[in-house]
Amino acid sequence: MNWLSILLKDMGHEPPVVPWENLVADASARDGFVRERAVIAIAKTGSDAALPILLARANDWVVQVRQAAYAGVGLYLTGQYIQAWAMALDELVALDRAGRTDHSPLLERIKSFLSTPENLCVLKESSRPRTADVARWLFAFELAIPLSDEARFQQLREAILGADIVVASAALSAMSMLSPDRRASLASEACASAFSSVRAAGLRAVLTGASPASESLIRTMCRDASPNVRALAIAELKDDREGLSEELRTAYRTAGSAKQRAVALDVLCSLGVDDADLLCRTASADRASQVRAVAATRRFGLVDGMACDQLVLETLSDRSPRVRRIALARIRKGAQPPNAQALLQLVEANPAAFDLLARVATYLSPWDRVEFLLSATAHFVADRTFLDGASRELRMWCADMSRCFVQPSLQQSSNILRHWAAVRDGLTLDLQRRLANHLRDFRVLA
Incomplete structure (x- = not known):
């Protein structure tokens, strides 16, 4: 019971007791007068459970309800209610x-009330599970409070090495609050973050800092899981590139995980070893799609012309969607x-x-595209799942034909007619009608 309730009781003005459940329900009633009375009554209880309700009603659409909630919240700005604030952070x-x-x-x-070291400690050590929004708010709140250089460094370090990328990125952006020495230390700490974007930003800060980056850090970052981080580190590698190549060659041969082999292969190619092409050709048969993907990406950077066309076909035949998508990306960039x-x-x-090959077919002429779609449908017409996917692609072809002015060749028309006869009856009547209309418009059908 707060001081106002005690004072009213001593004066003989004790109101009738209203059940808590009723007050909570009235605080969300449609009638603003009911909400206002409920908010005043809830504030008078002095209960810790009242604070979340008062904070919610502080954003009420009725001015009088907001004012009552404001007054009620003000009663909780004392040390005895700090645990209530810890439970009302959401x-x-x-x-x-x-x-x-x-x-x-x-x-x-x-914020002025909560910003004391004692209150802030209670908020941070609350046993209630903390949502991401609350954790981010607490970090920003603490960031606005003056701290010693050591305390600020520990705060930013903890955030950078934490599990929230938003907080980690904000902490890295706040490095300017530290002394130059602490700033350099924090940038090095950021290179161990769980997030590649933070590691990359930390490495950039290290490389552009007043003190030269240590060779050991650069060599370590050359093996990073992120291609962007590796590229930054390799560009700064000055000495013993051959020694690093030998280390990674050994790692590629002996590494147990696919990720380690993929990173080693990529770095070897970045270092420009003489047998990079041979390594990638060999890696194209690796059992791990992650390694084959690196090999395919690197091989595309070494070929052009007919060799590139052949590599596109080879990559599209890979059993892994990850690898096949690399070929699709090259086609989007202009490969045949x-x-x-x-x-x-x-x-x-x-x-x-x-599905992916249908995306590739969109880069053919519209008539080669529909020939592929109809021939594939004819081959798998008994497969209901395949037929559904093929029907979807045929509808997309119909939609794209509104912008087509290319006449089919006689050979294309002949092939399309043959496949059309094989699949027509397996398609829905609506799709049959739409396809037939386009085929008639271009005189493929009489």
Whole structure:
């Protein structure tokens, strides 16, 4: 019971007791007068459970309800209620983000009360599970409080090495609050973050700092899981590139995990070893798709012309979607896609690749594309799942044909007619009608 309730009771004005459940329900009632009375009554209870309700109603759409909630929240700005604040952080964060009206005067009072070292310690050590929003709010709140250089360093270090990328990135952006020596130490700590973007930013800070980066750190970052981080480190590697190459060659041969082999292969190629092409060709048969993906990416950087066209076909035949997507990316950048017959052979060998091969077919002429779609559908017309996917692609072809002015060749028309006759009856009537309309428009059908 708070001081106001005690004073009223001593004066003989003790109100009738209303069950707590009723007060909570009334605080969300549709009638603003009911909500206002409930908020006043809830505030008078002095209960820790009242604070979240008061904070929620502080953003009420009725001015009088907000004012009552503001007054009620003010009663909780004393040390005896700090545990209640620790349990109401979700509602406080929601109020801080609310935009119905300007809550800054109330929020400044609250933050001023919570900003003492003792209160902040209670908030951080609360046993209640902390949401990401609350953790981020607490970090930003603590960031605005003056701290010693050592305390600030520990705060930022903990955030950078934590499990929240938003907090880690914000901590790295706050490095300027530290002394130069601490700043350099924090940048080095960031190179051990769980997030590649933070590691990359930390490494950039190390490389552009006043003190030269240590060779051991650069060599360590050359083996990072992120290609961006590795590229930064390799570009700064000055001495003993040959020694690093030998280390990674050994790691590639003996590494147990696919990730380690993939990183080693990629770094060897980045270092420009003489047998990079041979290594990648050998790695194209690796059992791990991660390694084959690195090999395919690197091989595309070494070939052009007909060799690139052949590599596209080879990569599209890979059993892994990860590797096949690399070939699709090269086609999007201008590589020549395989023709309709080659795509059909690929889908016959691996029906699961149809969706990606259908994307490849969009880079063919519209008539080669529909020839591939119809021929693939004819081959798997008994497979209901495949037919559904093929029907979806045929509808997309129909939609794209509204922008087509290319006439089919006689050979294309002949092939399309043959496949159309084989699949027509397996398609829905609506799709049959739409396809037939386009085929008639270009005189493929009479």
